[in-house]
Every structure is written in structure tokens, then in C-alpha cells.
Amino acid sequence: MMKYKILSIIIVVVYFFQTFFISYGGIGSDSLSYFGIAADLPNPQTDLFPLGYPILLKIIYTFSKDYFWASKILNLLFTAIILLFSYRKSFYFRETVLLFTGKTFYFVFFGAMSESPFIFFMYFLFYFLHEIFSEKKNLYLNALGGSLMILCMFACRYSGIYIYLSILLFSVLMFFKLKDKTYFKPLLLFLVVSGFGIGGYLLFNHMYFGSLTGENLRGKPVWVSYIYVVRDFLGLANAVDPFIGIKPASNSVGSIAFQFFVFIIDVFIFLYLIKYYKKAKETSLYYFHMLLWIMACVYGVAVLVSGYLQQIEEMGVRLMAASNFCLFFSFLILYFQNNSTDKLVWRISCFFFIFLVTYGMKDPGNYLKNKDKIQPQISKFKDKVYLYNDEKNNVTVTTYHFSIINKSFKYTHTNSQKGKLKESIAGTVNPKIKWVKYDTVRDRSKVLYTSQLKFD
Numbered sequence: 001m002m003k004y005k006i007l008s009i010i011i012v013v014v015y016f017f018q019t020f021f022i023s024y025g026g027i028g029s030d031s032l033s034y035f036g037i038a039a040d041l042p043n044p045q046t047d048l049f050p051l052g053y054p055i056l057l058k059i060i061y062t063f064s065k066d067y068f069w070a071s072k073i074l075n076l077l078f079t080a081i082i083l084l085f086s087y088r089k090s091f092y093f094r095e096t097v098l099l100f101t102g103k104t105f106y107f108v109f110f111g112a113m114s115e116s117p118f119i120f121f122m123y124f125l126f127y128f129l130h131e132i133f134s135e136k137k138n139l140y141l142n143a144l145g146g147s148l149m150i151l152c153m154f155a156c157r158y159s160g161i162y163i164y165l166s167i168l169l170f171s172v173l174m175f176f177k178l179k180d181k182t183y184f185k186p187l188l189l190f191l192v193v194s195g196f197g198i199g200g201y202l203l204f205n206h207m208y209f210g211s212l213t214g215e216n217l218r219g220k221p222v223w224v225s226y227i228y229v230v231r232d233f234l235g236l237a238n239a240v241d242p243f244i245g246i247k248p249a250s251n252s253v254g255s256i257a258f259q260f261f262v263f264i265i266d267v268f269i270f271l272y273l274i275k276y277y278k279k280a281k282e283t284s285l286y287y288f289h290m291l292l293w294i295m296a297c298v299y300g301v302a303v304l305v306s307g308y309l310q311q312i313e314e315m316g317v318r319l320m321a322a323s324n325f326c327l328f329f330s331f332l333i334l335y336f337q338n339n340s341t342d343k344l345v346w347r348i349s350c351f352f353f354i355f356l357v358t359y360g361m362k363d364p365g366n367y368l369k370n371k372d373k374i375q376p377q378i379s380k381f382k383d384k385v386y387l388y389n390d391e392k393n394n395v396t397v398t399t400y401h402f403s404i405i406n407k408s409f410k411y412t413h414t415n416s417q418k419g420k421l422k423e424s425i426a427g428t429v430n431p432k433i434k435w436v437k438y439d440t441v442r443d444r445s446k447v448l449y450t451s452q453l454k455f456d
Contacts, residue, residue, distance in 0.1 A: 001093075004093060004097045005087075007101075007350070008083045008087075008097045008100075011079065011097070011100045011101070011353075012076070012080055015075065015076070015079050015100075015106075015109050015110070016072065016075070016076050016079075018357065018360060018361070019111065020367055020368055021361065021367075022360065022363070022367060023363060023364070023365025023366070023367060023370060023416045023421060024365075024416055024421055024424055025111075025370075025424070026071075026110050026112055026367075027068065027071075027111065027112055027367075027425075027427075027428055028111060028112070028113070029424075029435065029437075030049075030113060030114070031111065031112035031113060031424070031428075032424065032428070032435050033435075034049060034053050034112065034114060035057065035067040035427060035431035036433075036434055037051065038055070038057040038061065038067065038070075038431065039058075039067075039432050040432075044208075046209070046214060047205045047208070047209040047211060047214040048214035049114065049214070050154065050157060050158055050201075052114070052152060052155030052156035052157075053114040053116075053117050053156050055155075056117060057071065057074065058070075060073050060074055066428075067112075067428050067431055068371070068428050071111075071112035075109045075110075075112075078116055078117065078119075078120040079109055082120065082123055083096065083097065083100075085124075085127075089127075091127055092329075092332070092333055092336075094336060094342070095329065095333055096123075098345065098346075098349045099325070099328060099332065100353075101243075101350065101352060101356075102243055102324070102328055102349070102352070103241075103242065103317050103324070103356060104242075104317065104320075104321045104324045104325050105119065106353070106356045106357075106360075107245070107317045108318070108321055113318070114156045114157050115318060115321050117152070117156045118156045118160065118321075121152040121156065122153055122322060122325060123325075125146055125153065126292075126329065128142045128145040128146035128149060129142075129146055129291065130288055132146070132183045132187060132190070133183060133285055133287055133288040133291075134284070134285065134288075135181075135182050135183055139182070140185075140186050142186065143187065144193060146190050146194070147189075147190050147193035147197060150163065150164055150190075150194040150197065150198070151201070154197070154198050154201060159299070159302070159306070159322070160198075161198060162299045162302040162322075163295055163322065164191075164194055164195070164198060166291075166294050166295040166297075166298035167190075167194075167295070169294060169298060170290070171187060171188075173294075174287065177287075178287070227256070228314070230256075231256075231259065231314060232304060232307065232314055233304075233315075234246060234260070234262070234263050234315075235314055235315030235316055236300050236301070236315050237270075238262060238263070238266055238315075239300050239320040239323040240269050240270045240273060240327055241262070241265065241266050241269050242324065242327075242328045242331070242352075243348075243352035243356070244265065245317040246259055246262055246316060246317075273327060273330075273331050276334040276335060276338065277289060277293060277330065277331075277334070279334055279338050280334055283334075283337065285333075289333070289334065292326040292327070292329065292330040293326065293330065295323075295326045296323040296324075297323075299322045299323050300315075300320060300323040303315070303323075307319070332345070365416065370421055370425060370455065371425050371429070374425040374426060374455070375425070375429050377453050378426060378429045381433075382430075384433055384446060384447065384448035385433065385434065385446040385447070386433065386435070386436050386446055386447045386448065387426055387427055387435040387436065387447070387448050387450075388435070388439050388441070388447050388450070389419040389420060389422070389423045389435075389449075389450045390439065390449045391418055391419030391422075391450050392417075392419055395417060418455065419450040419451075421455075422450040422453045423435060423450050426448065426453060
């Protein structure tokens with residue numbers, strides 16, 4: 001157990017400090033949207049994104065006075081609270097530590113994104129559901145606790161409704177097998193209270209913003225190339241992989257070939273996970289594991305479909321985070337229950353944790369130093385309303401050379417381009433300024449162009 005305690009401390013330290021040594025500091029375009037909504041509170045102007053994460057940012061901002069540090073403190077709290085809770089409650093501590101060595105936890109707690117509180121609340125949802133299915137005391141109290149977690153998840157990401165629908169589907173499909181269980185009525189209470197909570201949030205949106213989830217602000221369905229459909233299905237399949245994530249760089253033959261190679265690996269991983277899932281039938285928590293698998297499937301497919309309807313990003317680690325979490329957690333629980341030694345899973349997890357951290361440093365930089373250069377300049381542009389990156393054509397390509405095979409290849413780091421860096425820093429320092437994707441603002445005097453900011 002000592003090695004897991006040591007690894008948990010290392011995880012907290014690495015998760016907190018790594019983004020300082022990344023040029024963009026874990027701040028992406030969506031981060032700026034969340035910062036902007038937080039800055040508008042208590043008078044939000046849009047429901048394109050839920051208010052949960054911006055509210056949390058705003059609370060921490062009152063002390064830190066900086067949204068970058070607010071996001072860092074939140075991620076620190078999320079990781080530390082999960083690990084401490086797991087240890088103090090003896091709630092699958094080893095399994096929880098190894099979750100942090102995988103791609104999902106590493107990615108969502110790396111930067112400023114709504115997936116971090118979403119996965120945080122999802123972890124505690126699993127705890128309350130686990131307690132319900134374990135038929136322990138306070139079943140109704142656990143049902144109310146789970147309902148609160150579902151509402152918090154939905155308040156952070158609208159996709160939380162897919163988790164609720166998956167639990168509802170599970171309850172309907174297994175009705176005749178569950179109706180005589182002691183936890184059946186608490187499970188019904190959970191569904192009813194959660195449903196009213198989600199419905200109440202949607203009603204608030206409709207009354208305050210005039211829409212349920214900002215559907216009038218989202219992209220419309222359009223025809224997409226077959227290659228993108230293939231890539232999305234490969235991304236969906238990759239949800240079974242605890243460690244290797246697909247991030248398509250292009251539609252080149254080499255890129256697609258690599259994605260299919262990862263898909264083959266994913267097939268074998270899926271068969272391996274199925275092997276352990278079958279062992280769940282021998283345990284008292286069979287229905288708990290079944291629910292996690294149904295969650296993973298429903299969530300993954302629902303996000304895939306909504307991606308086409310709303311023109312959101314491809315099915316990568318971020319969008320498949322919840323599905324991957326469900327499958328990885330179920331597997332880890334069953335693995336430790338069916339094996340007397342943890343050598344294999346420990347070694348593989350440590351290897352990939354080191355790999356993920358190393359890969360995360362593939363484009364090192366000093367975010368705080370970059371921020372110190374841009375921040376003093378922002379005061380000159382207080383009258384600006386919009387922020388636009390007009391340096392997209394000024395592309396910096398990084399060349400990597402592998403001396404062992406004497407080969408080099410070039411890669412463009414999207415978030416590390418100068419214009420993108422300036423955009424993320426400017427939007428963090430002054431979140432009231434709204435970044436725009438396209439240069440369509442007619443009154444250009446209201447736009448802060450990234451070319452007006454200097455790193456020199």
C-alpha cells in the first residue's frame with residue numbers, strides 16, 4: 001500500500017506543476033469561454049456552456065484574483081480531495097490512484113476545462129451508487145447524494161444528461177430483476193430527484209436565456225467527409241483504452257494507418273476488459289459493473305451523435321472521458337478482486353504515467369514567463385471588446401529527430417503557436433474581452449488583434 005501512497009503524492013505534485021512548464025499553460029479556447037462567463041457573473045450572458053464550472057472559477061477568483069490560478073487551484077483541490085477521500089474511506093484506493101495514471105484523469109485535470117469538475121463529481125456519483133448497490137446503511141441518503149452529484153455534473157457539462165439517461169435505461173431494462181432488491185426504491189428516488197434537478201436547471205435556462213442548452217448558438221448539422229466519420233468511430237472505439245489516446249494530426253495515409261493500428265490494439269484491450277467483466281457475475285456488485293458498462297456505451301454513442309448534430313470537436317480523449325472512466329474503473333476493481341498480485345497493472349500504469357507526463361512535455365515552455373510579458377500590455381487595450389488571433393498563418397513547426405533510427409519528423413503544436421499563446425494569455429488576463437473564431441467584427445476598433453501584442 002505504501003507505494004500507492006507515494007505515487008498519489010507524486011501525482012498531485014506533477015498534476016499541479018506540469019502546466020507551468022508548458023508554453024500555453026493548459027489554457028485553451030474553451031477555457032477563455034469559461035473565464036468570460038465567470039467574469040460576467042452574477043449576470044451571465046449566455047447558456048452555451050453551463051454555469052457550474054464558471055461559478056467554481058469565480059469563487060476561487062475572489063481569492064486568487066487570477067483565472068489561471070483559479071483553474072490551477074481547482075484542479076489541485078479536485079485531485080487531492082479524490083485521493084484523500086478514497087484513502088480515508090477505503091474506497092478502492094489502489095484503483096483510484098491508478099485511475100490518475102491513465103489518459104482520462106491526466107488530460108481532464110491537466111488544463112482549465114469543464115471536464116475536470118465533471119469527472120470529479122462523477123467519481124462521487126460512483127461512490128454513492130456503489131454504496132446503494134452494496135445495500136449498506138443510509139440507502140436513501142446515498143440516493144440523495146448521488147442525485148446531487150448528477151445535478152452538479154449537468155451544471156458543469158450538459159452531457160451529464162446522458163449519464164442520467166443511461167441510469168434510467170439500466171433501471172428500465174433490469175426492472176424485473178431489481179424490483180425486489182432492497183435498493184430498488186432508493187434507486188427510484190435517485191432517478192426522480194435527479195430528473196427534477198436537471199429539469200429545474202433547464203427551466204432556469206429557458207426562463208433566463210430563452211433556450212434550454214444554448215441550442216440557438218450551436219452549429220447546424222452539415223455534411224462531413226467520410227474520413228471524419230471513420231475517425232470519429234475510431235475515437236469512440238478508443239474509449240476502451242486506459243492509456244493510449246487518439247489525436248488525429250491529419251488525414252494523411254500515415255495518420256490514418258496509425259489510427260487503425262491503435263484500433264487493433266483497442267480491440268484486444270476490449271476483449272481483455274470483457275474477460276474481467278464476465279467475472280463480475282460472481283460478485284455481489286454485478287449490477288454496479290453492468291451499470292458502469294451501460295453508462296460507457298450510452299454516453300459514448302450519445303456524444304458521437306450529438307457531435308454530428310452540433311458540429312463539436314472530434315471524438316478524442318476529452319469527449320470520451322466519461323466512457324473511458326467507467327470502463328477503466330470497473331476493470332481495476334475486478335482486476336484487484338481476481339488477482340493476488342498487482343505487478344502487471346502497477347508496472348503498466350507507472351510506465352504509461354511516465355509516458356503521458358513526458359509526452360505532455362513534448363513542447364516545453366514557460367507559461368508564467370510568457371504571461372508576464374503579455375499582461376502589462378493588456379492595460380493599453382481596455383477599450384477592446386473582442387479578441388482575434390490574426391497570426392494563424394504565422395506557423396511555427398517543431399522538428400523532432402530520432403538519432404537511433406536517424407529519422408526526423410515535423411509537427412505543428414496548435415496551442416503553442418504565437419498567436420494562440422497571445423490569445424490564451426490575453427483572454428485569461430482580461431476575460432471580459434470575448435475571443436472570436438473569425439474576423440467578422442465590422443468595427444475593427446473594438447477588436448484586439450494578437451499581432452498588437454508582443455513577446456519581445
